[in-house]
Amino acid sequence: MTMQPDSVDLERNDSQQDTTVANTVVSSFAWHDLHVQVKDRQTGAPKALLDNVSGVVRAGELLAIMGPSGSGKSTLLNALAHRVAAGGATTTGDILINGAKASMRSIRDLSGYVEQEDALIGSLTIQETMMFAARMALPSSVTKREALRRVDELVVSFGLQAHRHTIVGTAIKKGLSGGQKKRLSVASRLVTDPKILFLDEPTSGLDSTLSLEVCSYLREIGRKYNIAIIASIHQPSTAAFQQFDTLCLLSGGRTCYFGPTAQATSYFANAGHQIPPETNSAEFFLDLINTDVDRDGRIRQQTDRLVELWSTSQGQRDVQLAIEKAAEAPMPVAHRAVEKPKPWTVLFALLHRSWIKSYRDIIAYGIRVVMYLGLAIMMGTVFLRFGDNQKYVQPYINAIFFGGAFMSFMAVAYVPAFLEDLSTYQQERANGLVSPGVFILANFIIGLPFLFLITVLFSVVTYWLVGFREDASAFFMWVMWLFLDLLAAESLVVLVSSIFNIFVVALAVTAFCNGLWMCVGGFLVPMDILNPFWKYVFHYINYQAYVFQGMMVNELQKRTYTCDEPAPGEYQCSYPSDLNAEGRFRGTNVLQGFAINTGLQGTWVGIMIGIIAGYRILAYIVLRLRK
Structure with a gap:
């Protein structure tokens, strides 16, 4: 059979099926x-990442996929899990459950996948992490008591009961150890009772003690719950290596050995490679086939010989015999409708989780609140108590521009918090728990109260210190424009970070965009002299421009200013007006100087809402199309 994994197409095809494979008994995979x-990127010729690889793992067994860097470990793991094996890859071969060919849907429904990188939310406790995993994975027919029972059982099984109310850990507050985080990552995938578990480098970044801890728990859990566990692993310690029942050793996408871990030493000894005393057997095997350090071609020849030796060995025939024997009497898993959580259940779970994170994680909004308050105090004391003389007109305009532009610019502080959420979402989506639409919607809704709080705090401090128009309706209009400004700025962060999910890149691109918006917003360069290219390409999609215009009209439309009077009865007015003879001019005369029309506030609000929605929809499309 031919498989062309594509996560976007797979999601669409899965949604069109009403039945799936869901037997609770999986004897072999x-x-x-x-x-x-x-x-090949250079020659265009076909390049094999995996070549004629076969294997079998039974329920309750723990399989280690090992090999040097580039050997095909992750490629094999992803191919078995029906994930994208590699960009533009074509996968062929048979994947069997209980001897019967398995569909993509059956593998997805019967398995769980734990990524190499932990995507845990640092401000949640172990108990909360597990409960949210249950709420987003278990159908509504599962009662809260049953979900809690499953969570408690897994927490105890992984030895985490003493820390169930300990947070995972943030950059500011220490939480779990590396080994505990790995165990929690695995436990959160077991809440739906999968029969096959895939793990990508579960011991990555751990020392030998923590690696042994994780591997021993995996072995215990696999046997207790009768799960076939397949893990890619790199250079385990001797004790950790001995926890695995079966070893799959790859080099260049080819099999060098597949069989019981305990028999690997004797196999390689019979092949002429005796392990020296007090040598880590796992490291010895990897050194035999690591062609990256091959200087004279000797290791490559040695690897080719081991691959050839394995292809004609009794161990290889035993693997083929086991596969053929299972295929002779296949036991297809029974089909039944699989009940998934309702979309609104997942949405409410995400909102609840995001709410907890937002008020606990000081990085997400706490630091931003302090930052904006500091900006408000600075701005209010610098632009302090302006009057109605014409000398204050330009400082008023500067204050309006500064308040709107820098409020949106400082939204870049949201980048790290969103990238953490995005990392969690990517793993949850890959496991079929969260869709892009639900994630974007939940992210938008949960930000509303916090952004409104920031807006009100900033406005209460700044508005009255500066001396803007003392009118309740004018104050609330100011709040509305700043709120829309922050919503648009944070939506821009979401879009940019969804495209460039690397911290430094997302930060730089977001800052650049805000700098561009400042330049073409109509303050630094008035609209009547702005270069047509910048005006027609960028100005009209610039949310800062509409905020600036709206706040200018709000402040100036109903105000009048006094002109300078160098001598009694002589007036020098900065703006021409029908009131110049009286030594005054209208705020609308100032607006005319900036080519700002009145009566368009409703249109500008509508455009702002459209820009905010546009950013969010584009972010949804990016996440939807991303594999």
Whole structure:
């Protein structure tokens, strides 16, 4: 069979099926003659990432996929889990459950996948992390008591009961150890009772003690819950290596050994590679086939010989025999409708989780509140108590520009918090728990109260210190424009971070965009002299421009200012007006100087809402299309 994994298409096809494979008994999981090919970027010729790979793992067994860097460990793991094996890859071969060919849907429904990088939310406790995993994965027919029972059982099984109310850990507050985080990552994937568990480098970043801790728990859990566990692993300690029942050793996408871990030493000894005393056997095996350090071609020849030796060995015949025997009497898993959580259930779970994170994680909004309050105090004391003389007109305008532009510019502080949420979402989506639409909607809703709080705090401090128009309706209009400004700025952060999910890049691009908006907003360069290219390409999609215009009209439309009077009865007015003879001019005369029309506030509000929605929809499309 031919498989062309594409996460976007898979999601669409899955949604069109009403039935799936969901038997609780999976006695064996096997793969036969598995090939993964891509086109070489330089030559365009086919390049094999996996070549004729076969294997079998039974329920309750723990399989280690090992090999040097670039050997195909992650490619094999992703191909078995029906994930994208590699960009532009074509996957062929048979994947079997209980001897019967398995569909993508059956593997997805029967398995869980734990990524190499932990995507845990640092401000949540172990108990909360597990409960939210249950709420987003279990159908509504599962009662809260049953979900809590499952969570409690897993917490105890992974030895986390003494820390159930400990937070995972943030950059500011220490929480769990590395080994505890790995165990929690695995436990949160077991809440739906999968029968096959895939783990990508579960010991990555851990020392030998913590690696042994994680591997021993995996072995215990696999046997207790009768789960077939397949893990890619790199250079385990001797004790951790001994926890695995079966070893799959790869080099260059080819099998060098597949069989019981305990028999690997004798196999390689019979092949002429005796392990020296007091040597880590896992490291010895990897050194035998690590062609990256091959200087004279000797290791490559040695690897080719081991691959050839394995292809004609009794161990290889035993693997093929086990696969053929299972296929002779296949036990297809029974089909039944799989009940998924309702979309609104997942949405409410995400909102609840985001709410907890937002008020606990000081980085998400706490620091931003302090930052904006500091900006408000600075701005209010610098632009302090302006009057109605014409000398204050330009400082008033400067204050309006500064308040709107820098409020939106400082939204870049949201980048790290959103990237953490995005990392969690990506893993949850890959496991079929969260869709892009639900994630974007939840992110938008949960930000509303916090952004409104920031807006009100900033406005209460700044508005009256500066001396803007003392009118309740004018104050609330100011609040509205700043709130829309922050909503648009944070929506821009979401869009940019969804496209460039690297912290430094997202920060730089967001800052650049805000700098561009400042330049073409109509303050630094008035609209009547702004270069047509910048005006027609960028000005009209610039949310800062509409905020500036709206706040200018709000402040100036109903105000009048006095002109300078160098001598009694002689007036020098900065703006021409029908009131110049009286030594005054209208605020509308100032607006004319900036080519700002009155009576368009409703249109500007509508455009702002459209820009905010546009950013969010574009972010949704980016996440939807991203594999």
